[in-house]
Amino acid sequence: MIFHTPPPPVHELCQESIATVGEMWPEDSRAVIDWAPYGEPMVHENVESSTSINISTSSPWMSDALKKVSFLGSLDGTWHDSDAEAPDTVAVSLASQVLAQLATLGIEPADIDASVDGGICISFAGVDRRSNIECFNSGEILGAMVAYGQEPTIWEITGRNLSSSAAQIYSFLNE
Amino acid sequence: MRQSPRSVSRFKRRILLAVFRCLWLNSRPRANRRCGRPVVNRFSPGETLWFRFYRDDFDADGTLKPHRMSPPDQSMNRQSLHGRSWFVLLAAPRSSRAKRITQLYMGIVAVSVASLPRAPTHLGGNYEFRVEHAPLDHNYQHCEVRLYQDGNRLLKANKAIKKYYREVLVDRVSICLEAEVSSKAG
Numbered sequence: 001m002i003f004h005t006p007p008p009p010v011h012e013l014c015q016e017s018i019a020t021v022g023e024m025w026p027e028d029s030r031a032v033i034d035w036a037p038y039g040e041p042m043v044h045e046n047v048e049s050s051t052s053i054n055i056s057t058s059s060p061w062m063s064d065a066l067k068k069v070s071f072l073g074s075l076d077g078t079w080h081d082s083d084a085e086a087p088d089t090v091a092v093s094l095a096s097q098v099l100a101q102l103a104t105l106g107i108e109p110a111d112i113d114a115s116v117d118g119g120i121c122i123s124f125a126g127v128d129r130r131s132n133i134e135c136f137n138s139g140e141i142l143g144a145m146v147a148y149g150q151e152p153t154i155w156e157i158t159g160r161n162l163s164s165s166a167a168q169i170y171s172f173l174n175e
Numbered sequence: 176m177r178q179s180p181r182s183v184s185r186f187k188r189r190i191l192l193a194v195f196r197c198l199w200l201n202s203r204p205r206a207n208r209r210c211g212r213p214v215v216n217r218f219s220p221g222e223t224l225w226f227r228f229y230r231d232d233f234d235a236d237g238t239l240k241p242h243r244m245s246p247p248d249q250s251m252n253r254q255s256l257h258g259r260s261w262f263v264l265l266a267a268p269r270s271s272r273a274k275r276i277t278q279l280y281m282g283i284v285a286v287s288v289a290s291l292p293r294a295p296t297h298l299g300g301n302y303e304f305r306v307e308h309a310p311l312d313h314n315y316q317h318c319e320v321r322l323y324q325d326g327n328r329l330l331k332a333n334k335a336i337k338k339y340y341r342e343v344l345v346d347r348v349s350i351c352l353e354a355e356v357s358s359k360a361g
Contacts (some may be wrong), residue, residue, distance in 0.1 A: 072360060079359040081229065081278065082245045111234070113242060114360040117337060121242035125234075134242055140334055144241070144342050151297065152342035154335050 059103040068112045069095045072120050085118030085137060094135035095120040101162050107170050126173035133157060133165070145172045187352055190261040194279055203265055206257040209315040215256060216308050220289035224251040224306065224318060227263045227281040230354040231361030239284065239345040246337035247304060248319040251286075258316035260285065260351050268313050282354030290347040291320060295339040301325050302336055 073092035077085065087095075095112070099122065102109065110125040119136035129147045136142070141157040143165050157165045197203055232243040252263045260283050266275040294303045302324050309319045322329045322336060 075360055080243075081227065081281065081358070084245075111240075113231075113240060115242035116244065117242070117246055117334065117341075121240075123240070123242075125236075130238075132242065134338065136334060138334070142335055142338050144338060146342050146346075148346060152339060154298070154338050154342070156335065 059106070059108070061108050062099065062103050065099050065109065065112055066096060069099065069120060072112070072114045075114060079114060080116055082116050084114075084116035087114050087118070087120045088137045090139055091119040091135045091137045094139070094141055095122060098122055098133055098135060098141065098157075098162065098166075101166050105163075105166050105170060107166060124169060124173055126175075129173060129175075131169045131172060133169070143169065145169065190264070190283075190352060191279075193259075194261050194264050197265055198275060198279060203313055204259075204262075206259070207262050207265065207314055207316065209310050209312050212256070212310070212315055214308050214310060218253070218288045218306055218308075219255070220287070222288045223254040223260075223285050224288060224291075225254075225258075225260045225263050225283050225285050225351065226251045227278065228284050228354055229281060229356060229358040229361060231357040232354070237350075239348055241338075241341040241345045244341040244344055247322040247332060247340055249340075251306070251318050251320065252314070252316045253308065253318050254316075256316055262314065262316060265314075267311075277356055280354065280356040282350060283352040284348045285351050286344065286348045290344075292340050292343040295336060298335060298339060300336075302329075304340060 069092055072087045072095075073089065075086040077083070079086050099109070099112075102122070107124065109122045111121075111123040113121050113123070115121045115134055115136070117134070117136065118138070119134055121132050121134045123132040124130065129145070131143070131145045134142050134144070141162075142154060143157050144152050144154045145168075146152040155165070193204075226245075226249070228239065228243070233239055252258055252260075254260075263283055264279055264281060266278045270278075288306055291306055292304050294301075302322060304320055305323055306318055306320050309317055311317045320340075322332045322340075
């Protein structure tokens with residue numbers, strides 16, 4: 001999967017109160033990620049964006065979260081002892097979209113961190129339970145919900161179920 | 176068994192002295208070198224396995240972050256065959272000086288063989304995690320937790336299976352030695 005033009009740095013998105021990802025890309029190289037059911041997402045170029053996501057910085061934590069995502073995107077391959085892949089532009093883009101969705105639902109992440117499996121992990125904490133959404137460089141997104149002492153629930157998140165997945169995490173953490 | 180802060184500190188001092196000695200002499204202890212010894216794939220359920228971690232691999236509440244756990248094939252060192260926990264802090268030969276020193280200040284986490292995740296039942300596909308002895312010339316006690324499907328080893332695992340492994344394992348580990356150094360993302 002090749003991006004001819006990488007998405008703008010996330011800190012630029014923070015300057016706008018509401019910025020549309022598609023609008024901030026150069027007109028001639030606009031790309032839209034179409035969410036494949038599983039595996040690598042397909043990227044269509046020069047497609048009029050109908051699925052572009054609004055990045056709202058109205059939530060007080062959003063600006064810091066986007067800065068952290070941008071920082072994680074700047075890590076190199078030596079960031080961790082296990083020779084783990086550093087998060088790339090795909091993971092940064094997906095994490096920004098997930099954060100935008102979380103902001104609309106008012107769900108504040110407890111932590112945003114790089115994953116040793118190559119990507120960015122957005123974590124949430126509840127009482128005796130935790131949850132996370134991991135955005136991988138491969139374009140996959142996986143969610144996990146774990147109540148202590150029980151088997152974890154893991155599922156795939158796509159563009160279609162992102163909103164319902166975020167809502168599911170919210171209700172799980174507040175059970 | 177819970178150790179008092181004083182005994183933890185003494186334990187830590189002993190480990191650091193042993194590791195510094197190896198670093199100074201630029202050699203690994205004889206017990207850690209393979210020296211022609213065979214592969215021993217017999218693990219008792221109570222056997223301890225160790226691996227190293229950074230300070231920021233843990234949350235503020237002291238929980239290991241699942242996304243910072245290496246997925247299968249995860250490297251660990253075993254207790255039997257004269258293994259010591261601090262062997263995991265010794266860098267591989269020909270590692271850079273920076274890596275050797277950084278690794279020295281990492282922490283040690285322990286998990287028992289019986290506590291390792293076994294099979295993710297709800298994900299289907301007859302997957303199974305197995306710990307196997309994978310000795311290296313410079314690290315005889317080196318083991319790997321490997322993923323099998325229908326008895327065949329998988330070299331490239333599905334991310335959901337790897338995530339299951341990491342999510343289960345984090346709740347079953349205990350800290351042997353606190354880390355003094357953070358990763359670059361910390």
